[in-house]
Amino acid sequence: MLIIPAVDIKEGKVVRLWQGDFDKVSVYADKPETIALEWQRQGARFLHIVDLDGACSGKLQNLAVIKKIAKTVKVPFEIGGGIRSLTTIKQLINLGVERIVLGTKVLQDKNFLKEAIVKFKGKIIVSIDARENKVASRGWLEVGNIDAMDFARELKQLGLETIIYTDIKRDGTLTGPNFKAIEEMVSESDLKVIASGGVSSLKDLKELKKLEKRGLIGVIVGKALYENKFTLREALKIC
DSSP: OEEEEEEEEETTEEEEEETTEEEEEEEEESOHHHHHHHHHHTTOSOEEEEEHHHHHHTSOSOHHHHHHHHHHOOSOEEEESSOOSHHHHHHHHHHTOSEEEEOHHHHHOHHHHHHHHHHHGGGEEEEEEEETTEEEETTTTEEEEEEHHHHHHHHHHTTOOEEEEEETTTTTTOSOOOHHHHHHHHHHSOSEEEEESOOOSHHHHHHHHTTGGGTEEEEEEOHHHHTTSSOHHHHHHHO
16 A cells, blocks of 8 residues: 655645645645655655645646656656646656546546546546545536545446545544545445545554445545654655
């Protein structure tokens, strides 16, 4: 099970949001590439990068920062936030991005996902961001009536292999993951799952690791690392 440090970018800086609320922002660094390099130095084998401004606007807003990260680190990383065209996907892959995280566009256009899967093979994953089990979009600003599990099953039928599952109410809160929802997603979706949201302690990671044999392949960790609840090296020893 991979421990995947998160580097969320807003206005060129490394931040964390409280439950996805853009009005509740904690700023941790001015240079995302420096933070990414630090996670690499501490042993990270994969990184999760999010363009928060892009997620809201529907178009990448921090491309210059992403380019710096690509030039700075050697470990693979994925990018999400405002990626809504095949042209943008190709541009990012050409920069060296390992995986592309899609969200809002998939809700709007399933054919887009099918085309992306065919064209870019294993480079495509989808983020299911849920609030009260309903899928959110546009940087978590809009919540519709689509059930998260139903959406996951549909993605499987479309040929997707891997998802990121985030409980928005837990994200950035350090209150612990939604273990029940994660277990259900791992057990019933028949997809490889990366869990995100709420990790607060090494105990949380030990509990999540129990789901590894059932299909949990990774855990994204953000605020717990930035708030020094544990070190990345400590997390890696467990997982």
